[in-house]
Amino acid sequence: MKILTVIGARPQFVKASMVSNALRKNNNEIIIHTGQHYDDNMSKVFFEELDIPKPDYNLNICSGNHGYQTGNMLIKIESVLQKEKPDCVLVYGDTNSTLAGALASSKMLIPLIHIEAGLRSYNMTMPEEQNRILTDHISNILFAPTKTAVSNLSKEGIVKNVYNVGDVMYDSILHFNKIAEKKTNIMNILNLNKEEYILATIHRAENTNDFNRLKNIVEALNESEEKIILPLHPRTQKYISEYGLSFEKNVQTIQSVGYLEMVMLEKNCKKIVTDSGGVQKEAFFLDKPCITLREETEWIETVENGWNILVGADKLKIKDAILQFKCNEPKNGYFGFGDAVKKIVDIIG
Known part of the structure; x- marks a missing residue:
């Protein structure tokens, strides 16, 4: 075919x-x-x-x-x-x-x-x-x-x-998790220790293109006592500059990273703050509490299972979640069992 x-x-x-x-x-x-x-x-x-x-x-x-x-x-x-x-x-x-x-x-x-x-x-x-x-x-x-x-x-x-069929990205995490450990040195390059930092990503237009939302998110990160690693999406960098916003010393911005480097940053962080659908799932797969900068999510299973909290662009909610949100709830096979690709290929033929 x-x-x-x-x-x-x-x-x-x-x-x-x-x-x-x-x-x-x-x-x-x-x-x-x-x-x-x-x-x-x-x-x-x-x-x-x-x-x-x-x-x-x-x-x-x-x-x-x-x-x-x-x-x-x-x-x-x-x-x-x-x-x-x-x-x-x-x-x-x-x-x-x-x-x-x-x-x-x-x-x-x-x-x-x-x-x-x-x-x-x-x-x-x-x-x-x-x-x-x-x-x-x-x-x-x-x-x-x-x-x-x-x-x-x-x-x-x-x-x-x-x-x-389950989620193809779960297949990806299972496959590339160990490969990432061998092929990337991002933790040493950034001088990071396991679970001593928060990983953040911001890229959705609803957050970057709205001055008040982006300002609230930036201020929440700045006012956190945690060390935060923020790979900057090109769109986010553009609006940060246009709006005259800036980050405090606790927020370390870096260039966008490759997938293997992102997996390493995710699996070694304490928590994740994001507006990305994919990163929400990866946080779930890697047992990381996720703080989502949106009012809703496509991945409602992660919220229902207690591993994800929706805070929108509310500065106080973001700060409170960074400080207090935790999760030790057991998880089930919401996203399949790592065989989505096989099922897809078998059906297509």
Whole structure:
């Protein structure tokens, strides 16, 4: 079978590192990299360290407003589809790359496969929510990571060809956890000791583009007595500068890091403060209390199980959670048992 895979953002690279190599054992896969994440620390390093097959096409779309970015991706992906004539198109998650690949496939009547289907935050102001809903409703095969995701799809009348396979990112963590210990020296480079720091990430537009929200988050981190490591997303750095905000000495900002370095920082930290969906899950997988800088989450299982707390951009709630939030609750197989990739490949054929 000829499968055309569309990826373009950091979380998709992680998932593709597992799925693509498995698919290629019995299928012909063509990879399109849209260029949505184009900085070397956000893109190139992932392909190198995770052994992702080199993209057959790099569209080099880069940054831009949602309409510009998605529209240009759609035009270029359609051109590749006309040339390659794949049997199906595979997309991941909820980015503009996801939606562009899904629309191009659907318009050309090519069967569409969506990995990580059924997630819902029920916040339609989020571009990700719009992208994932639209993609789910035009997909032909939907691989859901949790029972909740399957239930969400069912509520919207999507019940055919829906499979609860577990979470591909759990497969990734299990696979790359030990590799990260051998291949990265990030703890020594940053002179860090185990569980003596808080790891923070900020990148969602709802936090970075809103002065008051970003100011509250920055002040909460600054006023914490904890040492905080903050890999700075390019968008966050841009708005920090534009708003004239700055960090105190307890907050150590570093450049965006590769996946293996991020895994090491996650597994050795005390707690995690983030607005990233992927990092919320990784915190759960690695038994780290997670403080989420949002009012809602797609990964409601992590909250229900007591390992994640939603604090939004409320300065007092953030500070209190950094100081007091703890968790020792037992966990079950919410996200599967590390065999999601095998299930996906077996179903695709």
